[in-house]
Amino acid sequence: MNLVPLGLVLDIGLGLLALAIALFALRTRTTYAAAVGFVAFGLLVALAWFRLGAPDVALTEAAIGGGLTGLLMLNASARLRATEAAAERERPGVPLRLLALLAAVAVAGALAIAVLALPTPAPTLAPLAVANAPVTGLGNPVAATLMAFRATDTLLEKVVLVLAIVGVWSLARDERWGGRPGRRHAADPNGVLVFFARLLPPIGIVFGVYLLFVSADLPGGAFQGGTILAAMWLLAIMARLADTPTIDQRWLRFWLIAGPAAFLLVGLAGLAFGSGFLAYPEPLAKPIILFVEVVKIVTVGVTLALIVAGPPERRGGEGR
């Protein structure tokens, strides 16, 4: 029997490393370095989620927090390099920095006290979730939560994604409307990026679809799978093996709304034939959830890739 449990030592090391990288991202001079730090931070936080017994959240955090958000930040910092020097000169004086420090310490302190004062025994919905999971036909209680117990949240989250893409697109200049999102990337045809962009997508696509189908009983999900599909598409776009589609195409518009539309239709069908909005009739629960998830993975993949690509900046003919 060890004096200090090994798991706790690992947790403390992981936490200190995450903290150090967060401080690096806060203090470093260039925005690009901060963005690189943020990617590393996201991956460490994903490990922390594994340690907290939440592999589903860990997958989401690694794919979104470390992956796509990091990619957004890296892209933006590369494009904003010219603005950095001017912004740096506006750094606030000591009094404001002290006030900010005071506010930060107060908030962190209040949260720490709240964490230490959490009630024991902790309130939990785990027994209820386990007791009701068989009704949904799903063995993974987190998937059952997302697709059944709290399906309204998941439906609204899909609507948020549609709103995000509408918001991003509406920032396009008038004359670029209907064009291709993002700038044309430059890539060395013999470079390592192009090599990986040819090598990884077949593996990534299989893994993304695997994450969807396995999520019924194991960690995974349509969202995590869709994120990997989006990443594969973005990789091909960045390596110039593919290009972003012009945003006025019908198939694109269809897939952007197909996920939430299918979910909404199923919800309304529950109102008409079942016991309420989003209530699935018991023997059909699993096929219905599978149908919604399969449509969703395509919608998530297309939406996320286009959100990261940004508003249209080139006419349809420009590019290649």
Place this chain on the structure above:
Amino acid sequence: MNSATWYGLLGATLAGIGLYGLIVHPHVLRKILSFNLLGSGVFLIAGVVARRGADAGLPGDPVLQGLVITGIIVAFSATALAVALLLRLAEAAHTASLSPDALAVQAGDAPLPADGSDPGVARRPEGA
């Protein structure tokens, strides 16, 4: 101290770091990044509450974990919209700061003064 409490304190500290960066950094991309650090801290605390609710053979409360997944996705959507707004701001005003001075001096589309002088010069404070 057990692991859950440690991660809870880590989340609290990260929220503080994020809040500090959000206030202090003039560059909007650094503000967005700091805001995401703050968010990660808050999500971790939710994860600790879920972890403490481990019961019925599960390592944590699945309902709260599901809510955190939804939260991460919504946070990503908001971040992407903020980054797009920032890039558009930089394109239109050649600045990535929100300070009224920087916006007024550098905005290319600021209304021209009646005497036809350069708006950038006219708007600079005395003695600049």
